[in-house]
Amino acid sequence: MIRINDIKIAAYFSLYEFECPCCRRVMLSPDLLARVDHLRRVINRPIYINSGYRCKEENQRVGGVPGSYHLLGIAVDIHIQDFLLSDLLIYAQEIGFNGIGFYENKNFLHLDVRSGPKHFWKG
Numbered sequence: 001m002i003r004i005n006d007i008k009i010a011a012y013f014s015l016y017e018f019e020c021p022c023c024r025r026v027m028l029s030p031d032l033l034a035r036v037d038h039l040r041r042v043i044n045r046p047i048y049i050n051s052g053y054r055c056k057e058e059n060q061r062v063g064g065v066p067g068s069y070h071l072l073g074i075a076v077d078i079h080i081q082d083f084l085l086s087d088l089l090i091y092a093q094e095i096g097f098n099g100i101g102f103y104e105n106k107n108f109l110h111l112d113v114r115s116g117p118k119h120f121w122k123g
């Protein structure tokens with residue numbers, strides 16, 4: 001079966017990894033993709049994208065904030081198996097995502113490429 005969005009778009013990623021799980025629609029910032037691909041290269045382990053692009057309905061379903069950057073295709077939530085989240089944070093900070101959310105209990109990082117000053121929070 002040929003899957004929609006099964007298109008290699010970077011060294012380590014295919015488009016479907018960023019799509020909305022409910023409707024398969026996707027928007028993706030080239031800048032975000034380049035940074036996540038860079039992060040993948042530096043860490044040298046598979047990056048699981050828990051959430052990439054979200055349509056409005058999906059964003060509501062997962063309890064995202066109304067103006068979530070996931071709606072704009074400029075945010076991802078990522079997870080790496082058997083890797084300390086605090087170490088992943090250091091790599092992500094070095095690469096320079098403008099928004100970084102540190103969700104220690106749920107073991108994922110939110111990364112985005114919003115414009116303006118850097119923004120860090122713990123969830």
Ligand SMILES: [Zn+2]
Nearest residue numbers: 020022023055
């Ligand atoms: Zn959707």
Ligand SMILES: [Zn+2]
Nearest residue numbers: 075076077110
């Ligand atoms: Zn997020």
